[in-house]
Amino acid sequence: MAGNPFKGRDVISITDFTRGDLELLFRQADVIESKAGSKPLDGKVVALAFFEPSTRTRLSFETAVKRLGGSTLLISGEEAISVAKGENLADTITMLDSYADAIVIRHRYEGAALYAAEVAEKPVINGGDGRQHHPTQAMLDLYTVYSLFGTVDGLTYGVLGDLRYGRAASSFILGLSLFNPRHVYLISPPQLRARREVLEALEKRGVPYTEVERLQDVLGELDVLYVTRIQKERIPDPREYESLRGSYRVTLDLLESFAKESLKVLHPLPRVDEIDFSVDSSRYQAYFTQARLGVRVRMALMNLVMRG
């Protein structure tokens, strides 16, 4: 493809890409399943180095690569821990760089993917590192909106949950900053508000946003509600946790009382109880759709990066 901005490129942060890059990705995702039969990654090997466990992200990438005819090399679980203990990350990445044609890395430490990209000659895809970056999650989240609404622009978004430590939420907000949302509501308890640099990205791009504490106050305005988990450990006071828990729990009752009929609820999954099962078979549910579309986005991305 002429002018493919993904070819041979590392994918570290959603903000490394332009709106135009992502629109190209979305168009590719729309048609990638019809191209899979020709096995564009036939003979290619992709290393999946999951130093932090994530079954969903691992399986999504693994499915994407295999559906394109490629093979995977997996390091995960206890083996990944043991590799990380046994040698420095640079040596591990150098090994994978000489075995594979691309490397997907997941790591708990901020900057691990960027570091890997500096060591490796082959493209490195960040499968999530630190608290802020999970670019392929943001790509699939934005693509889900694009698929459901035909556009990412002009919509009112609510991003709910742990906006401070949750990398999916941060990456989604950063991704929104590349488009023109009508408004972004950042809905969280005060302790878990979005980080300064994330807010600055919105400001710099002129995306209007408001930080609020209660979902009910803005639910009626939303076209898209992006829900993430609040981990108990983040809230020191147990009573406070219990009170918050209820207020950020999305139920069908709540949606039917306050939300637009056209509202779509996203969630990077897995969920615990922040979205009630009653929502699953309702018109609002888009999180299962999102998981399904994620494979298409990762297929399109891997194809663009590895083949051009």
Place this chain on the structure above:
Amino acid sequence: MAGNPFKGRDVISITDFTRGDLELLFRQADVIESKAGSKPLDGKVVALAFFEPSTRTRLSFETAVKRLGGSTLLISGEEAISVAKGENLADTITMLDSYADAIVIRHRYEGAALYAAEVAEKPVINGGDGRQHHPTQAMLDLYTVYSLFGTVDGLTYGVLGDLRYGRAASSFILGLSLFNPRHVYLISPPQLRARREVLEALEKRGVPYTEVERLQDVLGELDVLYVTRIQKERIPDPREYESLRGSYRVTLDLLESFAKESLKVLHPLPRVDEIDFSVDSSRYQAYFTQARLGVRVRMALMNLVMRG
């Protein structure tokens, strides 16, 4: 294939199938290896969700899928435990349903496979759940008999070991109820007799059976001896366990003293010491054959379910 009764179907219990269905499966298993070269599952992805560990069953399915040109997605070991803790089974199955073209599930809880089949749109294959159902094990056991004797009918069977909690034994007996054995001897200590519903299946289909305690009493009559392990934990009294252990241990001496020359010994494996190594290179051994034929049966099954 016209009238393929397996196409797109869930495989939950051996009793979901008719004798005719199984005969079709056996005929397919006879020829499946010659068809593998055309890669009938090329481009297909099968999820192997092993929430309970079983290396043999996992590798047998994995071999079957790969020999047909398909790919696998594996969840097992610590990761499976962690996934099971982290989210409800329905969400996990919904994810696999959107990634894969079929799902093989192994689970310690009765009914897990049926529940997964209700959640998933794609075919769900029970790789063993609870105490009773392991339909593909029964299919391969019956196919082994069919391969060795040319028929499942008219033979005298002994099923030895833990008939109460062992799902392989239960499924084999249920599978026999679909055919016309001459006689089925259910050989176990009193505490480990077959469950009521298993005996009822034999009765309903008019299969003559007898419950006995000592192998020696019936060994001379048998054409097929199906051995399963008795787990120590099942017998509360250690002395009783020791006495039982000896009486259910199949040795070459025992076989040469009491068995027909044409007797074949099956075992779902792994074994501990219930079959002595002396039997391995004797004419009686069929358990390694059984493991080998298992791949063929699973190849045939996956092909029938996924391709038709």
Place this chain on the structure above:
Amino acid sequence: MAGNPFKGRDVISITDFTRGDLELLFRQADVIESKAGSKPLDGKVVALAFFEPSTRTRLSFETAVKRLGGSTLLISGEEAISVAKGENLADTITMLDSYADAIVIRHRYEGAALYAAEVAEKPVINGGDGRQHHPTQAMLDLYTVYSLFGTVDGLTYGVLGDLRYGRAASSFILGLSLFNPRHVYLISPPQLRARREVLEALEKRGVPYTEVERLQDVLGELDVLYVTRIQKERIPDPREYESLRGSYRVTLDLLESFAKESLKVLHPLPRVDEIDFSVDSSRYQAYFTQARLGVRVRMALMNLVMRG
């Protein structure tokens, strides 16, 4: 290939092969990547039974097989431990023999690979067992020398580290005994000198060697320095360990002060700190090259063994 000495063969020890066999292997390794596109192992399944963990060796074999179009079945980590506890090795190997077209085995016990080869009809490749044998590591080490110098003969080698318990070092020395090195320096503390049988192999083939304790004493003469790790546990006295540690640590300073400009440093990896990072980007570094070439050697080997 006419007269292929690897066809269908078990690969247990480097000394099972002749110099001519290895030269054939090297010539195949030179061209194997250009042949990979034709997928010579298409439809073949290779079992990787890693009863002892080794991420690098596992991934190297897995890459080799997949790049040739074959599939892998993996047993490793906790699962391998649990399989090893649950049944005897012969039964496990018999299972793998009936599922796969070849078996790669890694095991901590001396002789495990040979035993597996006796049980299995399919070719068994020793991926490292006991303290002495790791034939494919020796093959790739020798191939690295051959690639860098155009020959294995006539060079002066230093083998540094734990020559007693380290199977990579032992296998490399045994491999050198098949060629005509100018001289082999065996550099180790007295407690970790090469085993009697390894020295005898050198003597029997007339390879001149000297056992020395200090790298500095011979560094200037070396064309190839093969470094291995000294495990702390091998040296009972902690102060002695600390003194040794320093004396066997290869730094860029040391190399620039004493070594030939053309010296190449090899290491089977992973390293801890026996080679300083300063060496990584120097002219001396050949250990990353070695890892990369390892995939080619294993591709050539698997192709020769499985296809001929």
